[in-house]
Amino acid sequence: MNDIVPQPAPILxxxxPFLPWMDPRTARLPGVLPVEGEDWLRVDDAYAAQMAERARLIRAVPEDVHALLPEGRPAAEELYDIVLDRLTRMEGFRIGADTVLRPDGVEVALDxxxxxxxxxxxxQEDLLLMEQEGEEHRLTGGILCFPASWSLRQKVGRALISIHEPVQPYDDSIAKRVQRLFDAIRVGQPLWRMNFLTYDDYQLFQPRLEGQRRPRPQGHFFVRxxxxxxxxxxxxxxVLFAVHTYVVLAETLTEAEIAALKVAQEH
Incomplete structure (x- = not known):
């Protein structure tokens, strides 16, 4: 993976919007719930800053944040059409014939x-496309600007269970349950889940290869x-796997919420 100048300031x-470790429905893997209405894409108060960082990464390390296998192109084009249609009903977007005006006032050329x-x-979401191959789903393409300790370049082309092999506590039992979940996803009935991690730094772009571990210092100041x-x-x-990343200061949580988070991370 290429070196890149680190993100210069926190984007928080x-x-x-939700504390997954505080809700028994989402505290344990896989913790999946149905999406309400069309709420599978979101814009939040970090939109402008996150989008600027995404643009910086796409310019600087395109081979690390984007991959599309030839067999994934039909799905990518279908997703493109679906997203543009969805944006016509999202506040702040203006869809033109050749461009989109974003909520932050930036105009993006359509291609x-x-x-x-x-x-x-x-x-703001990273977008990953999983397609059925035999009894498994395989990663055929993605735009991944904010990886949390994994590498799109390393994982593209792999099956779902292989992608998660080194991740704890993603054991064989959980992997099979998640594959069954993917098999059961219905058109028009999207699902969602939310994970939780603590970090000592605010970097959104944190790619790592298998076997590499992020540092685990004693003090954690950010919840991701x-x-x-x-x-x-x-x-x-x-199947689209869309990932909306939130990073907040730990001090935005109450003492009780932080205590519960520490307990949840021990299990």
Whole structure:
């Protein structure tokens, strides 16, 4: 992976919209719930700053944040059309014939020939496409600007269970349950879950290869959560795995919430 100048300043949300470790439905893996309405894409108070960071990464290390296998192109193009349609009903977006005006006032050129790169400049979410191959789902493409200790370049082309092999506590039992979950996703019935991690730094771009471990210092000042949504595309039948990353200061939580988070991380 290429070296890149680190993110120069924190990009933080003012608060977490949901505390997954505080809700028994989401505290344990896989912790999946149905999406309400069309709430599978979101814009929050860190939109402008996150989008600027996404643009910086796409320019600086495109081979680390974007991948699309030839067999994944039909799904990527279908997702492109679905997202643009969804944006017509999201506050702050103005969809033109050749451009989209974003909520932060930035205009983005539309390019269906580069579907994931284009969407990566419109959405806070990272977008990963999983497609059925035999009895498993395989990663055929993605735009991943904010990885939390994994590498798109290393994982693209792999099956779902292989992607998660080194991750604890993603054991064989959980892996099989998640594969069954992917098999059961229905068109028009997206699902979501949310994970939770503590970090000592605020970097959004944290790629790591298998075997590499992020430092675990004693003091953790940031809480990082990913709201992950799963959406079945109707034509290609691919599954979209969309990841909205939140990073907040630990001090935005109460003492009781921090105590519960520490307990949850021990299990």
């Amino acid at each position: 949300q003012s608060r977490l 269906r020939a580069q579907p994931l790169l284009t969407l990566g400049q419109l959405l 959560c990913e709201r992950q949504t799963l959406l079945r595309l109707p034509q290609t039948r691919a």
